Amino acid sequence: METLIPVINKLQEIFNTVGAEVIQLPQIVVIGAQSSGKSSVLESIVGRDFLPRGSGIVTRRPLVLLLVNVPFLEERQHAASGETTLAQREVPLGPWSVSQGLLCLPVPSQTFTDFSEIQQEIETETERTTGTNKGISPEPLYLKIYSPHVLNLTLVDLPGITKGPVGDQPPDIEGQVLEMILSYVSNPNCLILVVTAADTDVATSEALKLARDVDPDGCRTLSVVTKLDLMDAGTDAMDVLMGRVIPVKLGIIGVVNRSQHDIKTWKSITESLQDEQAFLQKQYPLLANRNGTRHLAKTLNRLLMHHIRNCLPELKTRVNVLTAQYQSVLQSYGQPIEDKNAMLLQIITKFATEYCHTIEGTAWNIETSELCRGARMGYIFQETLGRTLESIDPLAGLTMLDILIAIRNATGPRPALFMPEVSFELLVKRQIKRLEDPSLRCVQLALQLLVHIIQHCSTYNTQELLRFPKLHEAIVEVVTGILRQRLPITNEMVHNLVAIELAYINTKHPDFMDTALVSASVSTRKPMPATWKLSQQEQWDCEVIRRLIISYFLIVRKRIQDSVLKTIMHFLVNYVKDYLQSQLVGQLYKQELLDMLLTESEDMAQQRKEAAGLLQALQRASQTISEIRETQLW
Numbered sequence: 001m002e003t004l005i006p007v008i009n010k011l012q013e014i015f016n017t018v019g020a021e022v023i024q025l026p027q028i029v030v031i032g033a034q035s036s037g038k039s040s041v042l043e044s045i046v047g048r049d050f051l052p053r054g055s056g057i058v059t060r061r062p063l064v065l066l067l068v069n070v071p072f073l074e075e076r077q078h079a080a081s082g083e084t085t086l087a088q089r090e091v092p093l094g095p096w097s098v099s100q101g102l103l104c105l106p107v108p109s110q111t112f113t114d115f116s117e118i119q120q121e122i123e124t125e126t127e128r129t130t131g132t133n134k135g136i137s138p139e140p141l142y143l144k145i146y147s148p149h150v151l152n153l154t155l156v157d158l159p160g161i162t163k164g165p166v167g168d169q170p171p172d173i174e175g176q177v178l179e180m181i182l183s184y185v186s187n188p189n190c191l192i193l194v195v196t197a198a199d200t201d202v203a204t205s206e207a208l209k210l211a212r213d214v215d216p217d218g219c220r221t222l223s224v225v226t227k228l229d230l231m232d233a234g235t236d237a238m239d240v241l242m243g244r245v246i247p248v249k250l251g252i253i254g255v256v257n258r259s260q261h262d263i264k265t266w267k268s269i270t271e272s273l274q275d276e277q278a279f280l281q282k283q284y285p286l287l288a289n290r291n292g293t294r295h296l297a298k299t300l301n302r303l304l305m306h307h308i309r310n311c312l313p314e315l316k317t318r319v320n321v322l323t324a325q326y327q328s329v330l331q332s333y334g335q336p337i338e339d340k341n342a343m344l345l346q347i348i349t350k351f352a353t354e355y356c357h358t359i360e361g362t363a364w365n366i367e368t369s370e371l372c373r374g375a376r377m378g379y380i381f382q383e384t385l386g387r388t389l390e391s392i393d394p395l396a397g398l399t400m401l402d403i404l405i406a407i408r409n410a411t412g413p414r415p416a417l418f419m420p421e422v423s424f425e426l427l428v429k430r431q432i433k434r435l436e437d438p439s440l441r442c443v444q445l446a447l448q449l450l451v452h453i454i455q456h457c458s459t460y461n462t463q464e465l466l467r468f469p470k471l472h473e474a475i476v477e478v479v480t481g482i483l484r485q486r487l488p489i490t491n492e493m494v495h496n497l498v499a500i501e502l503a504y505i506n507t508k509h510p511d512f513m514d515t516a517l518v519s520a521s522v523s524t525r526k527p528m529p530a531t532w533k534l535s536q537q538e539q540w541d542c543e544v545i546r547r548l549i550i551s552y553f554l555i556v557r558k559r560i561q562d563s564v565l566k567t568i569m570h571f572l573v574n575y576v577k578d579y580l581q582s583q584l585v586g587q588l589y590k591q592e593l594l595d596m597l598l599t600e601s602e603d604m605a606q607q608r609k610e611a612a613g614l615l616q617a618l619q620r621a622s623q624t625i626s627e628i629r630e631t632q633l634w
Contacts, residue, residue, distance in 0.1 A: 006068060028192075029184045050145075194224065389557050450576060
């Protein structure tokens with residue numbers, strides 16, 4: 001089971017190369033208040049000074065610390081061979097070797113053998129992203145340390161919890177720190193190492209409160225009580241170390257930090273650890289073997305191994321699921337272009353086919369929540385046009401006085417023996433003309449729908465058209481241009497349909513009412529009340545014309561409705577369906593336009609690169625996990 005931690009470290013390296021956070025790896029997150037002794041605890045575990053020191057927030061970026069135990073013999077063999085250390089394959093070059101990979105650097109890794117250089121490098125890289133005003137950044141630093149003096153561990157050191165800005169710190173520094181800490185400790189796969197100082201009120205520790213918020217049962221929390229030697233005279237931390245104060249289940253371990261005097265006088269960590277053990281034997285003899293830095297490192301190593309074993313099945317499943325997802329994502333971005341001619345023709349054909357299928361209602365993605373596209377066209381024909389025309393009253397805007405004036409104007413100064421036909425034609429044409437505007441509005445609605453379908457098909461082909469934005473713009477421009485060209489032709493045909501009806505009033509139409517029968521029907525009626533000084537004959541004539549107008553208008557209205565529908569289909573819809581692909585090919589499939597149309601979007605290219613890198617990392621991670629044998633889990 002000892003090999004599980006190096007496996008997690010290897011997975012950490014794999015995902016560091018692509019800056020991915022899609023996998024929550026098992027790790028130990030170290031949290032605590034400022035000056036609680038976090039840095040001293042970490043340096044004591046490593047056995048060397050390597051962390052920056054100072055006042056205020058010293059740790060201003062997450063530091064992912066990967067500790068790798070290697071034998072002395074292996075180190076010497078590698079050093080003798082002169083093998084170079086790489087980010088993906090770090091090799092020790094002496095008693096101590098450090099490989100540091102800093103996110104987003106041009107050179108992703110650098111090897112150090114002088115630990116004093118690491119402090120400066122961490123400070124330099126921190127200021128590169130945060131500046132010099134003691135602000136913080138969520139961009140992590142990665143530090144891998146090889147040594148025979150360390151146990152295999154994965155630790156994440158976070159900025160210390162602060163109670164407000166100091167000096168030139170940002171005013172919301174406290175909220176920034178808490179947000180960063182929560183982003184790590186909320187990971188269910190992490191163990192939480194809470195560092196509190198014994199010379200403070202441990203029970204009210206902000207770090208412990210934060211840990212309880214995300215781990216109320218304390219199943220993921222281990223507490224470290226530092227500065228045992230700085231407690232007031234006559235007091236001790238026995239109750240705390242015995243678990244009577246802090247409710248955590250993974251244990252409570254007390255340690256003794258190096259003092260500032262020890263650091264300034266270059267007292268070695270080895271000597272400090274010996275003094276720590278002597279202090280524990282003297283002050284806490286019954287608990288000495290359960291406390292101290294060495295016991296802490298062993299406990300962390302053991303807890304992390306068991307935690308990794310428990311997380312491994314879910315981790316394996318997560319990696320496999322994400323691998324399948326990113327394979328699909330990468331496929332949706334399209335493969336590198338091998339034949340631009342074939343690619344362009346394929347996209348044009350696909351768009352034209354989808355456009356036609358959408359109009360016909362045979363597209364694969366049929367909506368069930370609302371009418372759309374082809375069905376919407378049918379709604380325009382049957383409901384919008386049909387109901388609008390039917391709502392027009394055959395006698396709308398036509399009064400009996402209008403009819404009388406038309407009759408009198410048609411007869412001139414002489415009284416008419418019979419009803420003048422010219423007055424009927426004049427009036428019925430006036431009513432037929434009212435059918436033209438609703439018919440033209442129907443053409444406009446159909447055009448708007450066809451334009452809207454362009455957007456729908458662009459959405460359906462989202463990845464391809466996002467990949468080539470200039471091609472997308474060109475396709476939209478061509479289709480819109482075709483529709484604009486067909487609009488005047490279609491409108492002209494509608495004008496002609498009405499003009500044809502106005503050109504000849506066919507009173508012999510089989511559905512038109514017989515004039516003699518209408519006259520006879522009116523004659524049998526009782527005399528109408530006299531208005532406008534109408535004679536009895538004029539009253540009869542007005543009523544006859546009125547009825548004839550209604551009869552003929554209904555005939556024409558039905559014919560106009562049917563003809564306008566067919567006109568829109570023939571001159572607009574069917575034309576676009578029949579000639580869209582040929583027009584697209586004719587206007588866009590040109591050698592001089594290939595490079596311009598198939599210029600890939602920078603965003604899409606970047607997304608494909610990131611997806612490819614992440615997929616490669618997931619595949620390597622899957623291979624790494626699959627190499628773990630069952631015997632390694634126990």
